[in-house]
């Protein structure tokens with residue numbers, strides 16, 4: 182079987198926002214404590230930051246980092262996390278039935294973000310928090326000294342304002358599990374007032390309103406239309422959350438449904454539809470508001486998540502919750518998700534994988550070490566090599582039947598070209614479990630001079646994964662580069678594989 186991909190560096194979808202390669206660090210499970218921060222580990226520096234984790238996060242090259250939650254934020258009092266560590270309160274974190282020690286707070290996070298050179302994206306508490314608390318936090322983080330909270334920041338060791346630009350107005354406020362859940366109108370009213378005050382504090386900020394928690398929510402997409410319409414003037418981005426599963430849930434749990442890898446590997450059809458629906462909702466809200474500005478999508482929670490579902494921390498510190506172990510098929514779904522971001526580069530301008538360490542994450546730690554999960558590899562290859570413009574690739578590929586989506590192209594492709602560096606990148610997933618695929622890549626217009634590097638990950642077992650015992654069972658390996666023959670090259674893609682090459 183064969184397929185053809187036509188590329189033209191003049192036929193572009195949009196410029197790629199580097200912020201689509203973002204992460205999310207929540208105070209939950211072992212993401213912060215025992216993940217990023219562990220003063221008891223021999224692998225940590227004098228600040229308690231895990232050096233091995235920092236170096237893996239740098240490899241992934243996250244450009245933006247959402248913090249501090251997630252469900253956690255809807256009960257979080259940011260003032261708990263500042264000042265001398267010995268004076269910080271221990272509290273019950275109700276969202277994950279855990280104990281929060283507050284040993285890691287705003288200053289520690291900013292030190293971490295500066296260390297891995299990522300832009301912070303701060304979520305304010307619109308659950309138990311007031312619009313005043315949100316404005317006070319902006320004052321604390323962003324204003325020059327001279328007022329109550331900015332002076333407090335200086336006293337706590339940071340003279341210059343942090344000038345945080347991106348602010349999420351709450352988290353998943355439509356979810357019954359959310360502390361302070363609201364209906365769409367109440368949420369919109371509160372988000373607008375919070376954004377207004379936050380902007381009065383600092384006019385340079387960008388705000389992000391909450392979309393539906395999932396496409397399976399009963400309120401989707403009505404919630405999104407209502408919130409967009411009512412908040413449009415006060416927001417810059419609209420958030421979307423989406424977790425994939427095998428089998429794909431029609432409701433929010435997968436219990437009793439049979440595993441269906443063929444459909445699972447076609448999940449990006451659903452991802453694309455989600456982005457298209459919300460992009461359409463944005464257009465409607467823009468027209469209804471007679472607005473000139475554009476709001477973009479901020480896909481600030483995305484990943485595979487369905488096995489480690491229990492979020493009960495048993496009122497302990499750093500509980501082992503949501504420690505999903507990823508396999509090959511998950512990595513392929515993640516690769517098609519990243520393809521989706523490039524295909525939707527005109528509307529998706531921020532995206533954050535949920536999350537970055539231990540909790541549904543590409544890396545897992547123990548006190549004495551860490552390993553990289555399967556999903557680490559596509560994430561890192563895209564983040565480091567997709568830049569410039571997303572190309573509108575024309576793909577001719579055989580269709581394969583799936584129970585959930587009907588006929589689905591066996592090949593999923595995205596491509597980028599950066600006119601400044603001259604670097605091109607092509608990302609290909611062969612979704613078939615059994616059929617190899619011969620792919621011809623043809624350049625219309627200008628063709629590259631050579632292929633610089635290529636990587637591939639794959640295998641026969643979709644459920645193969647990595648662990649502390651077998652840390653490199655499923656990895657992306659560098660392969661010999663395909664030979665360019667004039668304006669085309671031919672690649673052999675094994676079944677169940679992800680391939681990237683750079684020109």
Ligand code: AHR
Nearest residue numbers: 207251252253352353535
């Ligand atoms: O990322 C884990 C959780 O998933 C987040 O806290 C919440 O926003 C979502 O439901």
